[in-house]
Amino acid sequence: MIRHFLSARLRSLALCSTLLASHMAYADQCTTSAALMADAVTRNPATEQMIATGNVTLENEEYRIRADRAEYFEQERLIVFRGNVTVDSVGSRITTEQIEYSLDSGLGEATNAQIVHDDTYRFSATSLRRTGALSYQLESGTFTTCAGDCPDWQFRAGQAEVTQGRYLVARDVTFRIRNVPVWYFPYLVYPVKNQREAGILIPALTSSSNNGTGLEMTYFHPFGDARDISIFANVYTRTGVMLGGEYRQADDGFGALALNHRFIQESKTKSDDPHRYRTYGEYQLRRDAWMVDGRYDAASDRDFAHDYNDESGPEWLRDAGRSETLASVGYQGEAWSAFVRGQSQQTWIHEATQHRDNRLTTAPYGAAFLERWGSDWQLSGSLDAGSYRLRESTLPFTTDGNRLRYSSRNSDYDAIDFSRATLTLHRPLATRYWGMEWQVGLQGETWKPQDGTTLNALNEKPLWRAEGDETISYLLPFVQVRWNSARLYADHGWARHSIGLEFDADYRQDSSVTAAQPLFDTLLAQHEHRFTPRLVNRLTGTNWYAEHHIGQPFSPTEFGNNNSGEILNGIVLGIGRFRVDWHSLYDPNQKEVTRQSVGTSWELLQGVRLGAVHTYERRGVSNGALDLRLTRGQWEVILGTEMTAEENSVKRAFSEMTPRRKHVEVIHHADCWQMRVGVAEDRTPAIEVDRTVYVKFTLAG
Structure with a gap:
């Protein structure tokens, strides 16, 4: 098929036209080199109209337009592209059935058009008007980041204005999932850009039985490449409106800094303190041999991170009920x-089973640490000083719908101040047949x-003790030795042994000091005279391994006060993707297990993992956990x-266990x-404490 070029007059007009290139502004004086090609070109002198048909292409360094047919009206200075029209420019593509473009105004209009920007943002409209170099106006339009004729989600607007690389501003908008409003x-106002620029980020939809339906919105503003604020x-x-902000700073010579604060005055709660918050900050600086670190974490209650899915700081608050400032x-x-x-x-x-006490332990202290080492030794010293304070709720719970909230009425009833100094000398030793490391202090x-x-x-x-009117001081020596022999190996063909x-x-001498409060009693230095030999056997096969170790710590041990010592047993068995760990501490005098833990991990199939763990202590507390994780494609369950x-028998501890917390979560990526x-439920044998049902929907863009 022979390709034809337009006449000199049409070619001149094509050279100056910017047509519908999404990134080019109309200019009175045009110097851009362009060429219009087609299979056939005709001109009607009476109507001053030129027609190009068949594989019509207009192209220059900035854009390329393709269509089945192009008509140029010389008197109106108007070009109309018809049939399978595509406009390709840097970062965007327009597809439509017809485009009308005015050479005088530099503006154009398309019908039933679609725009794809940066291979991410997708627009469609029954009527699309180009209003500027990078801006468009949409009538009866849609917006999404999903591909396909029926996207998973989309915004549908009666009218919208889009500035590429900036924002979508829409009115009369419905958010639809699978075309369901x-x-x-x-x-x-929605951002349609990938670079760090100020604007409203993609919102998230949540639903929780505690908080209700939620819309989470964030305004982001950068200050260069190293700083930003949200x-x-x-x-x-x-529960109402939660407000907050975050400042972040990358390490550009002044250190890395992150500050985050969120707060809410809950509107529908029966708690005596509806004001809930969390403040978190972190700072880190590394310069030459100097290191500076800072962290601040404060919360109104331990359940704030759980109730509002707060991820501003470490998960200590959510998992362990602990916040830390340092x-x-x-050097x-x-x-x-x-x-x-x-x-x-x-x-x-x-409390383990009743959940009736809300105790808050604070431990502010200061510490100094100095370390000096040589080629085969290490000397270290530390100094700590601080206090422990224990508070208890007078009204531990208030009923709020289907959950129980902790009351803020706390009073100090126990407190103790302390200071501690430690000096330690550490040295490793090794020969061909054995290795050892020891430390004294x-x-x-x-x-x-x-x-x-x-x-x-x-x-x-102890070695030394002094008692004053209000203080007790003591000095204790300690020695620790770790020794292991070289392993002996034997090959049996089917396994290696x-x-x-x-x-x-x-060895650590006892302080011989006790506290009336049991919690504080555990902080005082306890005696420790222990010698623990262990025999370790291991078999390794092609697709399996087994290990057994047995030992007896000659006591008193940290687990009990009998003089003969408990027997330590441990077995680890692995077959393919299955693994079992069993560890126990057996009291030969009482002829019973005083501590035991059993854990299993089994990857049933690729992406399907089952895990379980059970722990037991003779003091009457038994805990168990079972987790199943299924990953398949875009789904995760x-x-x-x-x-x-609460059982003093390891056998009854299995049969008498009751659920304390359950959770089920389904994630689709x-x-x-x-x-x-997800659904999560915290409960006790006597009362249900908390039940949460939540749905969180996050858009990607």
């Missing part, structure tokens, strides 16, 4: 290092009880349950969205 917005506004139908400055040279640190921890402690402590807490000094005395001998030796029992659906 689920939300209405009278006005919407402002949060989350609206929940049941500041540290350190690490070639042969020595030094650190100074101040730290405060807050821990919310739940001294530990000195001073305790000063407050607010009714008492300390009692026993008749036995190895055997080795290990032992630990620990997580099921878990935690159980507890799609190319243009993510959804999390």
